[in-house]
Amino acid sequence: MTGTPDAALPPGTREHLTSPVTQAALRIQNSITAGTREYLGMNGFVELQPPLIGPVTDPGCRGAKQVDVDYYGHKYKMMTSVILYKQASLLAFDKIFYVAPNVRLEPLETSTTGRHLVEFTQIDVEVARASREEVLDVAQGLLRHIVAHTLRESKVDLATLGRDQEAFTALLEEDFERMTHREAVSRLQGLRHGQSADAEIDWQGERIISEQTNRPFFIVDYPKGSRGFTDGESSTEPGVLRNFDLIASDGFGELCSGGERTHEYRRLIERMRETGENPAKYAWYLDLAREGLPPSAGFGMGLERVTRYIAGLDAIWQANAYPKLPGIATP
Amino acid sequence: MITARQLPEDAIRARAREGSAAIFPDVAGYGRSLFGADVDTPPDELDRARIVPPVFVPRRLEKMFDLAREPVYGDVGLSTVLGGFTAPSPVFLCAFGSTQVAGSGLGIAASEQAGRLGMPMVIGENVVPMHGYGRMGESVEDGLLGRIRAYADAVPDGLGGVVVQQSTEDADAEVWNLVYSDPSATKLLETGRLAFELKVGQGAKPGLGGMTVLSRTAAGEIAEQYTVDEAFGRDQAMVLRSSSPGTFTGEILRQQIHLMRNNYPRARAWVKLHPGRDVGEAARVAWAAGADAVTVDGAEGGTGWAPSVFLDQVGLPLVECLRRVGKHDASLLVSGRIWEGARALKCLAMGASAVGLGRAALLAVDEDATEGLVRLVRCLELELRLLASALGKYDLADLTTDDLWFPGSSARTEQDG
Numbered sequence: 001m002t003g004t005p006d007a008a009l010p011p012g013t014r015e016h017l018t019s020p021v022t023q024a025a026l027r028i029q030n031s032i033t034a035g036t037r038e039y040l041g042m043n044g045f046v047e048l049q050p051p052l053i054g055p056v057t058d059p060g061c062r063g064a065k066q067v068d069v070d071y072y073g074h075k076y077k078m079m080t081s082v083i084l085y086k087q088a089s090l091l092a093f094d095k096i097f098y099v100a101p102n103v104r105l106e107p108l109e110t111s112t113t114g115r116h117l118v119e120f121t122q123i124d125v126e127v128a129r130a131s132r133e134e135v136l137d138v139a140q141g142l143l144r145h146i147v148a149h150t151l152r153e154s155k156v157d158l159a160t161l162g163r164d165q166e167a168f169t170a171l172l173e174e175d176f177e178r179m180t181h182r183e184a185v186s187r188l189q190g191l192r193h194g195q196s197a198d199a200e201i202d203w204q205g206e207r208i209i210s211e212q213t214n215r216p217f218f219i220v221d222y223p224k225g226s227r228g229f230t231d232g233e234s235s236t237e238p239g240v241l242r243n244f245d246l247i248a249s250d251g252f253g254e255l256c257s258g259g260e261r262t263h264e265y266r267r268l269i270e271r272m273r274e275t276g277e278n279p280a281k282y283a284w285y286l287d288l289a290r291e292g293l294p295p296s297a298g299f300g301m302g303l304e305r306v307t308r309y310i311a312g313l314d315a316i317w318q319a320n321a322y323p324k325l326p327g328i329a330t331p
Numbered sequence: 332m333i334t335a336r337q338l339p340e341d342a343i344r345a346r347a348r349e350g351s352a353a354i355f356p357d358v359a360g361y362g363r364s365l366f367g368a369d370v371d372t373p374p375d376e377l378d379r380a381r382i383v384p385p386v387f388v389p390r391r392l393e394k395m396f397d398l399a400r401e402p403v404y405g406d407v408g409l410s411t412v413l414g415g416f417t418a419p420s421p422v423f424l425c426a427f428g429s430t431q432v433a434g435s436g437l438g439i440a441a442s443e444q445a446g447r448l449g450m451p452m453v454i455g456e457n458v459v460p461m462h463g464y465g466r467m468g469e470s471v472e473d474g475l476l477g478r479i480r481a482y483a484d485a486v487p488d489g490l491g492g493v494v495v496q497q498s499t500e501d502a503d504a505e506v507w508n509l510v511y512s513d514p515s516a517t518k519l520l521e522t523g524r525l526a527f528e529l530k531v532g533q534g535a536k537p538g539l540g541g542m543t544v545l546s547r548t549a550a551g552e553i554a555e556q557y558t559v560d561e562a563f564g565r566d567q568a569m570v571l572r573s574s575s576p577g578t579f580t581g582e583i584l585r586q587q588i589h590l591m592r593n594n595y596p597r598a599r600a601w602v603k604l605h606p607g608r609d610v611g612e613a614a615r616v617a618w619a620a621g622a623d624a625v626t627v628d629g630a631e632g633g634t635g636w637a638p639s640v641f642l643d644q645v646g647l648p649l650v651e652c653l654r655r656v657g658k659h660d661a662s663l664l665v666s667g668r669i670w671e672g673a674r675a676l677k678c679l680a681m682g683a684s685a686v687g688l689g690r691a692a693l694l695a696v697d698e699d700a701t702e703g704l705v706r707l708v709r710c711l712e713l714e715l716r717l718l719a720s721a722l723g724k725y726d727l728a729d730l731t732t733d734d735l736w737f738p739g740s741s742a743r744t745e746q747d748g
Contacts, residue, residue: 065508225589274586
């Protein structure tokens with residue numbers, strides 16, 4: 001990382017856009033999206049354009065607020081994640097991806113994590129009839145390809161930012177470790193971090209555990225109650241979700257979340273109630289599920305987070321031309 | 332005209348005359364009356380129970396050792412921790428829901444006085460959908476934000492807390508997310524004095540969702556979200572708005588609490604239950620899932636609009652809820668016609684950690700908008716001290732059912748003492 005304090009806020013628009021750091025970061029980001037399209041295109045994925053608003057968006061987690069839009073008198077939402085649309089899109093193609101913008105009004109405490117933006121972009125991938133293990137392979141392959149592509153195409157910009165290419169040797173050469181949520185909790189508690197066994201790994205815990213490794217790794221099997229209804233529950237281990245997070249090395253934290261999806265109509269209704277959701281909101285989606293949605297697995301990889309990781313930036317806002325931090329009114 | 336003296340003729344004739352409007356209290360009283368079980372209902376079992384001081388008071392002797400003098404009622408300690416909040420006495424302010432009574436400035440007055448008292452305050456689940464939040468051009472006065480600000484400005488450091496409810500349909504309004512990310516709530520959040528309450532049900536209408544009476548114009552604006560019923564007749568200006576009661580199983584309740592704790596790690600998680608027959612089991616599920624408090628609203632609970640049959644005949648009385656839930660290490664909060672010290676003490680003796688003031692609090696602020704609630708609570712606290720002292724107990728945690736006598740209960744033997 002470049003040594004700027006995590007809590008530092010973005011400067012004014014002119015200073016930010018004319019900064020060599022911003023320009024290098026955005027060129028690296030350009031290389032990341034090009035690498036993404038190259039890898040997924042080579043592997044048979046169809047890129048679709050994501051919707052920006054809809055009657056519902058994904059149920060959200062960790063206290064983020066959705067943004068309402070007056071849609072001819074109907075209350076529509078800005079997408080916080082296009083996950084429901086990804087599932088629906090599998091009615092058209094078996095392997096799809098979006099480079100999708102999202103808006104989440106994150107809680108104020110996330111303004112200083114260095115990892116949260118209110119407006120951000122996700123590389124959203126979904127595969128029909130895939131298992132979690134199959135999409136773990138896709139996520140690993142994609143991140144490796146992105147890194148290799150960027151190291152090749154963005155040498156000058158990485159040098160400008162002082163990013164050491166050696167940081168990615170293990171990522172490029174070794175498979176990513178897979179640990180269960182239970183193991184991650186136990187590891188954190190062993191490091192005297194008070195991580196709840198029922199909840200997602202908290203922000204500080206993610207950073208701590210990320211600092212312990214030299215290559216990205218997966219945390220799998222989050223407990224039910226820690227995620228929204230779209231994450232599928234294991235049929236053999238009740239209470240365990242067939243999901244995952246991809247955690248970067250060197251303290252950069254979470255890059256990507258995903259898993260097998262809940263797709264059966266009755267389970268969707270049950271899981272919606274378990275997550276405090278009102279099924280009436282999801283009428284169009286449930287109508288599709290009642291007639292049949294393919295089982296699937298997929299993930300969403302945060303473009304700015306991956307950019308921050310590869311470029312070695314202190315804060316995620318450095319990877320966005322017009323960064324919006326929680327609670328801070330900026331252009 | 333025929334007569335039938337064995338039947339409630341007036342009520343039958345009212346139904347024949349007015350149709351479904353007659354199954355509710357008189358709609359003309361909506362917005363001015365606080366509802367609840369009929370005033371003609373005889374005092375319930377809890378009111379009939381007597382508080383029975385013993386002759387021998389070993390705990391008074393213990394207290395005398397501490398003080399080196401005879402203890403008096405002023406030595407009874409009332410301060411407590413309820414639902415994760417520190418309170419000066421085991422009393423909290425109940426949610427008033429979206430009733431117009433609370434919306435007409437009384438909600439703000441009650442919030443300010445509760446803040447001054449340092450007593451935890453619950454804010455009703457549909458204040459936001461009905462009165463707005465208080466941002467982006469909405470009136471701050473009646474909205475959620477106005478109540479939070481009034482409370483937060485008055486509350487002493489280290490005391491009290493604000494609890495914001497949400498139920499199934501209010502999830503659409505994302506009340507919890509709004510509050511959690513609002514700069515006005517930051518101080519409460521940072522000092523551990525914000526909680527969210529999952530509203531499973533309410534005392535006056537177990538098994539029903541929230542109900543309010545609205546003008547046709549107001550109803551049209553929320554028709555997409557709520558059931559709107561012509562209960563009072565098509566020629567009337569007012570219509571009935573109902574929420575869904577929500578669907579719960581043990582697993583759904585457990586997971587919703589897990590999700591609350593995961594999504595809002597800096598807020599406390601409370602759960603409100605209606606006086607259902609499985610209230611004991613539901614409370615245990617909630618505590619096991621990590622709820623910081625379970626609130627049980629006895630069937631005597633009120634304020635909001637409900638069909639008369641629910642007010643008078645549905646749900647367990649508070650005393651039976653207390654029996655079915657029993658004492659627990661986590662907080663059990665109860666409400667239902669609480670207004671003075673005796674009923675409060677009986678609840679505490681039966682296992683409650685604290686009692687909530689609903690209608691009584693609204694009446695108090697209606698009587699005096701600046702001091703009414705403060706005076707009501709001070710009276711209740713004085714009575715609690717006098718009663719506990721009479722029982723020879725100076726810590727409310729020492730109260731037990733031995734301190735109560737229920738008429739008709741089997742005669743006690745000497746060994747029971």
